[in-house]
Amino acid sequence: MPKAVLYGVGVGPGDPELLTLKAVRLLKEVPVIAYPAPMEGPGLARSIVGDLVPSGRIEIALRMEMSLERASANAAYDSGAVDIAKHLDAGSDVAFLCEGDPLLFGSFIYLMERLGESHEIQVVPGVASPMASASAALFPLATQDESVLLVPASLSEEDLLRLIGACETACIFKVGRHLAKIRRVLVQLGRLDRARYVERASHPDQRVLSLDEAIDKGGIYFAMVLVGS
Amino acid sequence: MPKAVLYGVGVGPGDPELLTLKAVRLLKEVPVIAYPAPMEGPGLARSIVGDLVPSGRIEIALRMEMSLERASANAAYDSGAVDIAKHLDAGSDVAFLCEGDPLLFGSFIYLMERLGESHEIQVVPGVASPMASASAALFPLATQDESVLLVPASLSEEDLLRLIGACETACIFKVGRHLAKIRRVLVQLGRLDRARYVERASHPDQRVLSLDEAIDKGGIYFAMVLVGS
Structure with missing residues (x-):
């Protein structure tokens, strides 16, 4: 057998x-x-x-x-x-x-x-959430010599700042209750206006918002923040 | 219309x-x-x-x-x-x-x-090469608070060292003629034994090798190096 x-x-x-x-x-x-x-x-x-x-x-x-x-x-x-x-x-x-x-x-x-x-x-292998979120937001992740960071939102503010600051693109996982921290990091990096919040990518109730819209409405666990440069 | x-x-x-x-x-x-x-x-x-x-x-x-x-x-x-x-x-x-x-x-x-x-x-969205390569090598990309770097092999040795050194996992794209440089970076990071070279993931002639085996046999463009920690 x-x-x-x-x-x-x-x-x-x-x-x-x-x-x-x-x-x-x-x-x-x-x-x-x-x-x-x-x-x-x-x-x-x-x-x-x-x-x-x-x-x-x-x-x-x-x-x-x-x-x-x-x-x-x-x-x-x-x-x-x-x-x-x-x-x-x-x-x-x-x-x-x-x-x-x-x-x-x-x-x-x-x-x-x-x-x-x-x-x-x-x-x-399956279609992973960074690619689904990028598709929802029509957000290019990388071309040519660019690098992409996949990072959980649970890291410390210092670690997020250092890691996101080193890459052209970041995909921040499991954002939920971490939106205010993510916002502080992106303000420090001068990249708040390059961020998109994507909720339930590919589901019928998918939403794509700016980070401030997401903070106003409240973020969920099954969401991702995409950050460009 | x-x-x-x-x-x-x-x-x-x-x-x-x-x-x-x-x-x-x-x-x-x-x-x-x-x-x-x-x-x-x-x-x-x-x-x-x-x-x-x-x-x-x-x-x-x-x-x-x-x-x-x-x-x-x-x-x-x-x-x-x-x-x-x-x-x-x-x-x-x-x-x-x-x-x-x-x-x-x-x-x-x-x-x-x-x-x-x-x-x-x-x-x-489609199944992307890091996930296909990880599946071929049975290589866990990330759990919990870990972060993953997707990075092209064309970057300078200094940039690769700095970026790969900052993340638990790295997926190095388009490795081709850059294998010797990648090897130097991984030796400096003490992570050579944590690397897998994956060629033509999911194709019938897919191969998973150590980095030194890949250098011996010659690397191709459609290959990826996965680096753990």
């Missing part, structure tokens, strides 16, 4: 039309589907694929508190990895769904840490 | 199965397909989509010398933009194909510069 494969499958930023053909094929072929989810409800990754998963599939939801607190997530990955390994050891392939791309801030990385030594792993 | 749309369509890193459903749909619906190409032959973007373009479509190849020399490319974008605008003004949508993502080192940016003010533009 060939060894079963654990696939990390990127399902893109939200629009189901941004799934790849390969992701759609695997959803039809693989008997076990797993995904991260909040304590109740399907979660974003499972919602994106909707009815592309045929009925009758085994589904494993790794349920965790969707907060910055790691203990709940670690426990969910620990027990999820045990469940997934049982299916792999019985010869069934498993597809683990990730919003965006599995290896860029993707929860699949935590499963690779737990199962990468003992099981065969393959990754199907 | 509704205004015709110029679509920038990311066709992903090489494997036709990494096209999105949206890209495939547009290839079927849009009457005019344009793409960058070398002086002879179809070029990579057109090759990736193969026979997903129905027969009888109008095709516009923007032919240019595939070198670092910009004059040939600028002339091709100038005359290509004129051709494309004629179709748009006559009411026909046009899809411009880009390898990877249209806004990350994508040639679509040069068409946006020429046609963005006068015509309606929409961008369909």
Whole structure:
């Protein structure tokens, strides 16, 4: 019997039309589907694929508190990895769904840490949020000799200032409650007017705002700030 | 008559199965397909989509010398933009194909510069080369508070040292003849053993090598070096 494969499958930023053909094929072929989810409800990754998963599939939801607190997530990955390994050891392939791309801030990385030594792993890349946000805002990320920084908003003001200041373009992840700090950094860099706030890129309720409009209306976690030079 | 749309369509890193459903749909619906190409032959973007373009479509190849020399490319974008605008003004949508993502080192940016003010533009994001390379190498790009640098290998040794040194992960683009310089930078940073060279990610002849193996065998332009910490 060939060894079963654990696939990390990127399902893109939200629009189901941004799934790849390969992701759609695997959803039809693989008997076990797993995904991260909040304590109740399907979660974003499972919602994106909707009815592309045929009925009758085994589904494993790794349920965790969707907060910055790691203990709940670690426990969910620990027990999820045990469940997934049982299916792999019985010869069934498993597809683990990730919003965006599995290896860029993707929860699949935590499963690779737990199962990468003992099981065969393959990754199907997906459309990642910086590219989806740039498309929404018609925002060129880089040409020629330019460099791009992908950086989480949770860093300190000093670190953000130093890193963003070094690159022509920055894509700031998970902005949520960090908008005021981001604004201070961009004012210091003289780049506030080069920034766009992009919320829920590719979703039907996608919004593209200036940073000050976003601060007025309130930012959400699933948003990104793109900064040009 | 509704205004015709110029679509920038990311066709992903090489494997036709990494096209999105949206890209495939547009290839079927849009009457005019344009793409960058070398002086002879179809070029990579057109090759990736193969026979997903129905027969009888109008095709516009923007032919240019595939070198670092910009004059040939600028002339091709100038005359290509004129051709494309004629179709748009006559009411026909046009899809411009880009390898990877249209806004990350994508040639679509040069068409946006020429046609963005006068015509309606929409961008369909694609699977970009850092994610495809990371998938090939099973290389986690970032978790938690980590940052990722996307940087062209053409920068000076000093700039590469400073930028790569500031981030947990670096994805070095267009490595080709710059491998010896990249090696010197990584030795200085003590991160040579954390680097993977990925050639033609997602193509049938994809290769993942250590940097020294790549230097022995010779690097190509369509390759990326991923650097962890």
